[in-house]
Each structure stands twice: as C-alpha cells, then as structure tokens.
Amino acid sequence: MTEPIGASTRSVKAVSSQKVPGQPVAPPLVPATTYHLASDATEGLDFYSRVSNPTARQAESALAELEGAASALVFGSGMAAITAALRVLAAPGATVVVPADGYYQVRTYATEYLVPLGVTVREATSAQMCDAAEGADVVLAETPANPGLDVVDLPRLAAICRARGARLLVDNTTATPFGQQPLALGADLVMASATKALSGHSDLLAGYVAGLDAELMAAVARERLLSGPVLGVFEAWLLVRSLGSAGLRHERQCHNALALATVLAEHPAVRSVRYPGLVSDPAYAVAAAQMQRFGGLVSIELADAAAVHHLTERSELLVAATSFGGIHTSADRRARWGDPVSDGFVRISLGIEDTADVLADFTRALG
Numbered sequence: 001m002t003e004p005i006g007a008s009t010r011s012v013k014a015v016s017s018q019k020v021p022g023q024p025v026a027p028p029l030v031p032a033t034t035y036h037l038a039s040d041a042t043e044g045l046d047f048y049s050r051v052s053n054p055t056a057r058q059a060e061s062a063l064a065e066l067e068g069a070a071s072a073l074v075f076g077s078g079m080a081a082i083t084a085a086l087r088v089l090a091a092p093g094a095t096v097v098v099p100a101d102g103y104y105q106v107r108t109y110a111t112e113y114l115v116p117l118g119v120t121v122r123e124a125t126s127a128q129m130c131d132a133a134e135g136a137d138v139v140l141a142e143t144p145a146n147p148g149l150d151v152v153d154l155p156r157l158a159a160i161c162r163a164r165g166a167r168l169l170v171d172n173t174t175a176t177p178f179g180q181q182p183l184a185l186g187a188d189l190v191m192a193s194a195t196k197a198l199s200g201h202s203d204l205l206a207g208y209v210a211g212l213d214a215e216l217m218a219a220v221a222r223e224r225l226l227s228g229p230v231l232g233v234f235e236a237w238l239l240v241r242s243l244g245s246a247g248l249r250h251e252r253q254c255h256n257a258l259a260l261a262t263v264l265a266e267h268p269a270v271r272s273v274r275y276p277g278l279v280s281d282p283a284y285a286v287a288a289a290q291m292q293r294f295g296g297l298v299s300i301e302l303a304d305a306a307a308v309h310h311l312t313e314r315s316e317l318l319v320a321a322t323s324f325g326g327i328h329t330s331a332d333r334r335a336r337w338g339d340p341v342s343d344g345f346v347r348i349s350l351g352i353e354d355t356a357d358v359l360a361d362f363t364r365a366l367g
Contacts, residue, residue, distance in 0.1 A: 011247035015240050081209045088219045088223050096139075097138070134160065142170070154180075170182035171191055173192040195207070202327075261298045263363070297348065305335070
C-alpha cells in the first residue's frame, strides 16, 4: 500500500504474516534458544537466541514499521533499552542532557552510573531542553514528559543537535508511534517502553530502540549482545500479538483522555489539568505541530493526598496502580515515588472503557 493508511491498519499490517497458503495467519511462537549449525559460516542464520530469534525479529520488524525506522531492537524493558543507548553514546568526557521532568529512574541511572564513568550529566526540563542542548554531546528528550506532560519542540531541538554534532535520543513511551514519529522529526534514536500502551494489557515487560542509521543501530545491537538484556521469546510473541490491536486501543485511550481532561478542567475539585490536546494547555501549540494524537495520559492536581485516596476509593473503574497504557483506567499519585510534584498530583492513564462511563464514574467519585 503506497497511500497513507490509518493507525489500526498500520498495526495489523505490521504483524501480518506473508500470504503463503497453508501457513498460519498469526505469526507463530518459536520458543527455541539453540539451532542446528551449518558446517561452516553462521552469517544470516539463527544459532543462539541472545543474538537473534525469529519471534523477536517479528516484533522488531513490526516496531520498526510503526516507528518509521530502518530497524529496531527489542529489550527486556524500557529502561534496558534507554540505558543501552546511553552506554553506546555517552563516552567518558561527554556531556549528556537528561529530562528533569521525565521518568525519574533515567535521572537516577545517569547520576549513579554515568557520572562515575566521567560523563557530565545535566538535567533540563522540557522548557529548558533546547537551551540545554547547547554544549551537549548527547541529548535525551522525553516528550510528552512523564508525569507532567510538557512537550519538547522536537524539530527545533533536532536542528540544534545537528548543528553541533550532538546525538538526539527521544523517549517515545508516552506518545507512542501512533501519536508521534521522532525519527521523522530529526531524532537519531527513538526508545520506548513497550510495557505501556503498545503491549497494553499490564502483563508484559518490554522495550525497544529504533533508528535509521545502520552503524548506530549495529552499535546498539553489539551492546545488547554483550550485556545481555534481551527480551524473552515468549514475551516477544506476546508483544507481537498485542501490537495488532495497539492502534485501535490507543485511539480509544486518546479519545477518553481528551474527554476527561475537558470535563475535569471545569470541575471545582480539580485545581489544574494538563493534557497536550486541550487547546488551553500551555503545550498545545507545539504538540499540535508535531503529534498526530495527544496520548492517553491526563495529569491533574487535587487538594492533597487524602483527596486522591478519596477519588480512587469512590471510583468503580479506577485502578490505583503505577505504570500506564493498559486497558484499565488507572491513577497514580506520583509524589509517593519521589517526583517533584504536589501530594495531590495524579497521573491518570485512560483505558478503553466506554467514554460516557468513564466521565460518569469520575464525576461521581469526585463528588
């Protein structure tokens, strides 16, 4: 198909097997670790699953297609993917910029493991990221940022990085490839946790790195081979199974998120709402310019921790849980994990429930 196709069609197409009579429509699980060897060369053949496996390659092919990448590599988690990319690019003496308002464990990794290696680590918020890129060798942006949902101007940041020869890495977990295409916007590598909306069932840990530069992706593949944070074969198969419906699930999550953000923006119990898809949101102009969908996360601020507890206890649909992107609508009070937010700050991950039911449940639970 040469004409543009929709997200759900992309999802199904990405995991479709070749049309071979007598062969399964759904990609089969190949639970092998060891393979018969040829008498001499092994190039192009599977020989050990830490290097390559047919099921993992199916997942990688699908993810590359969704991200608009030349290739992708799957990892055992999103953090495994991010840290592998950083180890490849953050050499001793380099200056690395990481998000001050993004996932907190990325900052922890940079401080505890990169700094002792002689890497200079600078933290920057989404609003500061373009300025912070001046003088950097590697810039890691997360946009929209988790949990505050600020948005980084990726084309502008990419231009700054290119001008000084810096590498731009983008964490695309919150947006997903259905909402944003960082490689098309100038990123060198895109990483994400496939644990979230792409797998979508709260039962699978996975991550990936995708890119266009064959040499850079080969370096990431070498790092994965030697350090070993591969994705298990069964998990890779579950991911392939999940990707086929990811576009459809994400569409409902985004629809629910915008509807909820619109309602909560007018609710007297809610002090503030952040959602990049709200026209009134500070990030809307940048988000609208670079995102196709605005994601399934909404961040709100209630009076205090007790108000958050009251919300989750009274709700019939809300699941109190960390992580996000599953089929259930969930809420996470982020201050409990050490994020620099108020005690009443809540990250809400919208599920795939009927929109009217979600709105009615929140309205009733907030009182």
